[in-house]
Amino acid sequence: MTFILGLTGSIGMGKSTTAQMFVDEGCALWDADAAVHRLYGPGGAAVAPLGLIWPEVVEDGNVSREALKKVIAADPEALKRIEGIVHPLVAEDRRAFLAETQADIVVLDIPLLFEGGSERSMDALVVVSVAPEVQKARVLARGTMTEAQFEMIRAKQMPDAEKRARADYVVTTDTMDHARAQVRQIVSEIRSKVKDA
Numbered sequence: 001m002t003f004i005l006g007l008t009g010s011i012g013m014g015k016s017t018t019a020q021m022f023v024d025e026g027c028a029l030w031d032a033d034a035a036v037h038r039l040y041g042p043g044g045a046a047v048a049p050l051g052l053i054w055p056e057v058v059e060d061g062n063v064s065r066e067a068l069k070k071v072i073a074a075d076p077e078a079l080k081r082i083e084g085i086v087h088p089l090v091a092e093d094r095r096a097f098l099a100e101t102q103a104d105i106v107v108l109d110i111p112l113l114f115e116g117g118s119e120r121s122m123d124a125l126v127v128v129s130v131a132p133e134v135q136k137a138r139v140l141a142r143g144t145m146t147e148a149q150f151e152m153i154r155a156k157q158m159p160d161a162e163k164r165a166r167a168d169y170v171v172t173t174d175t176m177d178h179a180r181a182q183v184r185q186i187v188s189e190i191r192s193k194v195k196d197a
Helices: 015-024 032-040 047-053 065-074 078-100 132-141 147-156 160-166 176-196
Strands: 003-008 028-031 105-109 124-129 169-172
Touching: 003 015, 003 176, 015 028, 015 105, 015 124, 015 176, 028 032, 028 078, 032 078, 032 105, 047 078, 065 078, 078 105, 105 176, 124 160, 124 176, 132 147, 169 176
Parallel strands: 003 105, 003 124, 028 105, 124 169
Antiparallel strands: none
């Protein structure tokens, strides 16, 4: 029996680092962002259907995220159409991964887990969290967005407090050691539950 653990957290909370900690404990990892990257890459399943509707988004056999952003900015309905194409392909990628894995615990790293309604198909949910000022400092330290862009993204995401309230487990990423200890505790707890089931 494979235990399916959904992992999520808002921007800058340390989700990718925490996901790797689960891998270090012997869990299998499926990453929604990486799946989209594969779908948009050369030979990816999203390239042809998106290119049929918006030929300008395909560059050198890849879907250009920059070109997609321009399409979405020009047409408010485009995002729904893009999601209508991409979301089923991501779900299929996830199904294929789950069908092949032999791991006792599979971590599904899904940024918009609650927003997309995926939580219902998980055995348990982990939310990665940190104080808002730490979150903001981390994101701005990357140098990839302005404070206004960060606030806009944060406003679109479900509030951290609400995510934590809906989670089975919360990993606080204030330090690497603290986060790792929490991950080990979660894995140990799940493994003992699965063994007794």
